[in-house]
Amino acid sequence: MAGFPHLHVASAYSMRYGTAFPQALVRRAAEHGMDILALTDRDGLYGAIKHAQSCADAGIRPVFGVDFALAPSASRDPASRAPASREARPRTGPDAEDRVTVLARSGGWSRLARLVTAAHHSGARGEPRVTRELVGSWSGAAGSDGFGERDGLVVLLGPRSDVGRAVAARRDEQAGALLNRWRSLVPGVVIELVDQYGYRDAITAVRMLALAEAAGVPAVLTNAARYLDPADHQVGDVLDAARQLVPLHPRHLERSTSHAYLKSGEEMGQVAYKVCGGDERRVGRLLHTTRRLAEACAVDPLELLPLRGPEPHNLHLPEIGGDPVPLLRHRVLDGLHERGLDRDEHARTRLEEELRIIERKRLSGYFVAVAGITDMIRQMGVRCAIRGSGAGSLVNYLLRIGEVNPLDHGLLMERFLSEGRIGLPDIDVDVESARRLDCYKAIYDRYGEARVACVSMMETYRARSAIRDVGGAMGLPPHEIDAIAKAFPHIRARQITASLSDLPELRESRLGDGGLERVFRLAEKLDGLPRHIALHPCGVLIGNSALRDRTPVERSLLEFPMSQFDKDDVEEAGLLKLDVLGVRMQSAMAYTLGEIRRVDDLEVELDSVPHDDQDTYDMICASRTLGCFQIESPGQRELVAKLEPRTMHDLIVDISLFRPGPVNSDMVTPYLEARHGWRQPYYPHERLRGALKETHGVVVFHEQVLKVIEVMTGRTLSFAERMRRTLATAEGREKVKSWFEPLALDNGFDERTVRKAWKVLDAFGAFGFCKAHAAAFALPTYQSAWLKRHHTAAFFAGVLTHEPGMYPQRVIIDEARQCGVEILPLDINRSGREWRVERVGPALSVRVRPEDLLEPGAETPARRVREFRAGELGRGYALRVPFSGVKGVSEAEVERMVAGQPYTSLADFWDRARPSRPIMERIVQVGGLDAVHGLRPGGPRWRPGELTRRDLIAQVGVLERASATGVKGGAGRKKGYVPNQRDAPARQAVQLPLGFAERIEPGELPEMTETEMVEAELEILGIDVSRHVISFHDELLDAIGVVRSSELLDQRNGAEILVAGVKVATQTPAVRSGQRVIFTTLDDSTGPVDLTFFESVQGRCAATVFGSWLMVARGVIRRTGSRAVSMRAVDCWNLVDLDAAWRSGGLAAVRALLDRVPQPDQAVGGRQIEYANGFRLSPYADIGPAPGVVDPPRRLWHASQGSSGPAAA
């Protein structure tokens, strides 16, 4: 016997049920000498492709099946009207639902996929259910071997099935009737015996075997495996609890004992022996039937993996109506004319070459379909740009899928699609994020649901989610779970224990000593297990009407049909996809163009703006790139200042250099030195000059790696692309070296040159960036910078509305102010739904260029940059705070507020816009009615006879009591107002005129102070509009000698100074030294201050950096260029603490805090991950947003000056 075939196995893709990945299960099966292994995950085929891959690698034949929940039977079903079905089912635990396993026969994949799809569409979303009838309708015809037809399905009725339960309850007659019902609907019905050594397992199995023998139904043995090893059952218990949202208790658990693992053939023989009561003949028959069924269901794994077969692959191609080959040729020839390339010999040859490859791979239809979709998206008025390697293809340019001409930038198609490249081409397009779903809908409408599906992705357990689920299972209180989970950064679950001692901020939290060891230990065991399925952010499958024969499709949260395969599976399964990614910057730019049109009545054709506008480059070189796409981060602001881009190509290089790889392998310095002429460019050989000249001898792009290999070996670019892919790993590099050197020597290069060329490849080959990617990125980068330079206010309106960047709104607002744009407060008559541009004063001609002021001829690029005056950019324009910025406001309220404009008074606004009371109060507090009622807050608090904001808030109460028609504030937090009995009659009065209501004397209540105003703005809008928060601390900051951002450029190198500001960004990216480095940006109202905290200071600083909102830091200045300054932080303090010390103990107390002697401290721990070329990485680098305070506190300082604040209004 060739090993026992397991026919009922759940992997980790049975979400929150299984514990082992298909790969591990297959490996174990191979160790046991098994030749067939099934994967029967719960509710779907999520792991099927991975199972097929693992089986193909291990030489095992896979069987595919799904473990379905059975819908409660309809009452007309006579067999189920037995007593059992009337008993109340428990809500949790193994008895909560019946389950059956459905296996696909060798040719039954399509039917199984369709059944999964049908099951997911019959019940509620995420709760697929099958009925006997549903299974029957997909199970195929009767066959000759008792398992139905070859392309059909086989149902396994195990102890969890309706039949099994009747048997266990000793209702033999009912069991027989249920079994007959199954047999009348499904040709392939099999009784499944399981004995996991649970209580009464064996007895039930014995009785089921007797039933099968009596009814003449085949019986097979499985282990209903869900673990790899016996010890995994604790994890299984936790998953049971997490899946059902209950604490651990025997009542809720599946009661699968430690025996539910992938047992060896020998162990299964023992089970068979036990189930058959030691009857050797019956044992033989049981195992023989099991094997017969396995053989009937086993498939060649390559049937599911077309890419592993010979070319041309059996791909799933889109239907486009007509022969795609001439259609594509036709369209690209049209494109040649339209783009004016029809006389370009180079373009024609290149096009012919591309078409040859496309046609040989039979992909013509894919390109036609994608072009159809991008055309449709543009016709909808949605901005759309190509991204990624697809930009390297001339065909894409000619079809207008993308706007980047690959010939202009020397982009190669081979990076995208080549002869030797295994895998499918992948065209990515960026659309406006706000309209991404509109685009999806349009695609579905055009192609029909049967031909299109989104790609899914598995959300897996990480530290926070694992702690949440384990904490819940262990019965910890929810708020404690929340606090514990949030204390961790976004690390992997298995790093939890290590991080408790490695990271200073966690060491300080003392979570490690809280008796939570078991929670952490179990949470670590959940590491990487799939938790739930979600819509992939961009992938859309484009296929033909047979798509659902290939992939099961379920409903996503937004009701889009979604494949159960992830993006890797989809490619392996030979399905073509288009990535439609929502990009906020595209939305921001679309909004900007709209504002330009509205305010200045100017139509800007952004895609035809020339790419050589020196005014735009002046601004970039002056490092004023906050808000721009890709180049706004602290590192990029430093890099652009040093690199001084002047052309599109420079921007492409800049974007490519700012990647972990190039930064870490120090490609930046040699490039900059050669670019500015401080060093001779270095070429290993004269013949490589052509490939490396554009970047002064430094390898920056993948395309250059290809060209170097092509020149040195004399082989094709397709060959070079294959080599480049192999360069990614250390073993791969050894392998490539052994190919490269002899080929290059044969090609006539001497040994020294070959060695030098190899050194270059070895160092940079793995890290380069695809130039096509960078070129695709550079376009929106330039466009956003151009908009910032020429339509500053409108650009900021777009950025504030769609928030495309890494910085919070306050940073953008600050930048807008510094660019001369005024920020105007909320005004019920002028605010819109989103940020709006307003003209203040007449339109001025912008005078930013120095040559406008100086005599011509005196200008040089350096001078232009030095004298760049950002403050003039947005002169004459202002931005108005929108209604949608008010905390808690609903869409419908905003709608009414905008529709009802203009308003004459508070009462008018209340009547017609009908805001809830808390929203109304918030609008008053942030000054939305100042203009209407002529309020002038600030200054003296008591002004008898003059209306104040507090008077208006009191009015709101009067209005609410007076009108029962006002929309009540539902769950909103009410301030001080408690309806009581006395109010009841007044509330019943409908439309009582205001004059008869309670009268509020103007000036009866004090006006808000400036502090209170800023506090209200921070709480309600999240931004300080009237005054910068830091300005309240000016006195203290001046007293201790804090340097402002605008003065940083005047500091000498090495100076140790104090800086302060609001923390606006914290990052822990991967950096060269293998340390965890914290980059923090402070905003001090004159610009950003960028600080770097190295590990040596994190011991005392980490908790403060992550935990405070207003910060003071001491740092050392490092000058890196004429306009570039960075700071290495030495120490930091929470400004609120310093302020408290100042108020209580004066300047001396503050000095004492500032002068503390740093204690030598334990730094960040954790073993660095070291790569073969010396590139080291901290295990805590690049783990998403760091934790910590990002919102302002309720109070700006401990004691506000003699006021009880706006809450007392």
Added chain:
Amino acid sequence: MSRLYGDPIEVWTREGQPTQFVWRDRLYLVRRVLDHWVVAREWWKTTEGDPGERRFWRIEASPGREVGSYELRFDSASGGWLLMRSWD
């Protein structure tokens, strides 16, 4: 009729299965295993490590000529055997 005991006993095993045991000074030979099952302990309630599982055997055994049914329990954490029940 079954009676509950819970007496610690000494058991000889082959491949994990009980073959004979001594209870109240008498040697019993295991004739047949009627049933065998495992019960996992509520591991989340204990403070340290894996509390193991309890393995139950329902067997026919005889001290002499007459054959009776007995239930034995093995605790994998403590390694001890108990005679839980007997049927006359």
